[in-house]
């Protein structure tokens with residue numbers, strides 16, 4: 116069924132009896148050509164592009180809970196392509212361009228809103244760094260603007276410009292950045308993949324991998340053994356646990372990242388704003404809630420909830436940036452598990468096991484990558500060669516010293 120305004124009117128007039136399920140609930144088959152582990156945004160997008168772009172048959176997505184129950188349904192929905200390094204920027208821009216046509220492509224309202232992102236700077240040195248990043252973006256054909264103090268004031272007059280410790284000196288803006296409704300992205304890809312014949316199997320946890328003679332034959336799951344020609348793993352925060360089933364130890368740590376949403380307020384925040392002197396960022400949802408977050412929790416964990424010191428740290432950042440946030444009441448706090456890679460950049464690569472491919476290390480920036488990640492992982496699975504924009508995202512780059520160290524802090528997963 117195609118969704119449209121006309122369809123909504125027709126259903127409204129006929130008692131809404133015509134809507135069908137958006138995707139099937141199939142029984143797993145004995146074997147598939149391609150099995151994707153993880154029904155988050157990345158796994159579903161991969162299955163969608165595999166079926167659509169590469170015309171691959173017999174594809175399944177296995178999800179241990181319900182689709183979108185991981186980070187895809189827990190993030191703060193920011194999409195952007197404002198990266199410095201060549202290993203990252205073309206990939207994130209590819210993703211941004213896919214976002215721009217996604218709703219038409221999927222025939223699904225993902226509430227993509229290009230309301231812009233403003234990265235604030237608080238010192239002359241930081242402004243130089245932003246100028247450099249903006250220039251690098253423009254060399255890659257991506258929009259970037261450096262604003263002075265007055266330019267920032269015109270956009271966000273409520274900020275604390277004369278904070279004694281962190282005065283605002285200007286900001287870097289990407290106007291094509293913005294937000295997208297995270298659940299809708301998952302549902303849109305699921306519906307799109309299902310229409311192309313992909314089996315989306317929920318409540319099906321992968322518990323083991325059957326590997327013989329260096330080749331993967333299939334997966335042990337809570338719903339029995341499922342044979343597979345090729346397996347693509349896209350399980351975000353659970354990457355280390357799942358890849359350990361293949362005997363692999365990843366260059367990665369799992370940490371919790373928390374997010375916060377306030378009560379609904381009148382329109383206030385024009386786009387996404389990030390604090391440059393600490394870890395705090397904020398946007399406003401379409402319902403009016405201020406959606407904000409900050410740093411990861413400092414210890415390794417697989418719990419999807421965080422601790423109070425980080426709550427305090429995030430609130431301090433918010434108060435330094437826009438003191439009136441202290442008057443807003445908090446509605447909810449939640450957490451998700453981040454797959455923090457050593458250099459803060461992702462991995463989309465083959466592994467030493469024939470037929471086993473890995474997608475992960477998205478840290479806390481993987482939502483914006485969802486379409487690009489799906490497209491590039493599908494390309495790798497289908498062709499056995501990396502898609503051009505993801506060619507640097509190799510698993511062995513840590514051993515070879517070819518880091519994509521966007522922040523320039525080295526092998527420090529907790530600092531990315």
Ligand SMILES: Cc1cc2nc3c(=O)[nH]c(=O)nc-3n(C[C@H](O)[C@H](O)[C@H](O)COP(=O)(O)OP(=O)(O)OC[C@H]3O[C@@H](n4cnc5c(N)ncnc54)[C@H](O)[C@@H]3O)c2cc1C
Nearest residue numbers: 153155156157179185186187191193321451480481482483
């Ligand atoms: C609080 C928070 C805020 C964030 N904010 C942003 C943001 O603003 N912008 C941005 O770009 N990124 C953001 N992120 C990061 C982003 O959400 C993730 O990088 C991205 O969602 C990861 O990819 P995914 O959607 O496929 O992951 P997930 O949705 O986590 O998908 C992985 C799936 O694998 C499943 N799985 C795990 N183990 C197994 C198994 N053994 N068998 C079967 N299935 C399994 C899980 O249940 C899960 O559904 C944020 C994350 C959090 C937690």
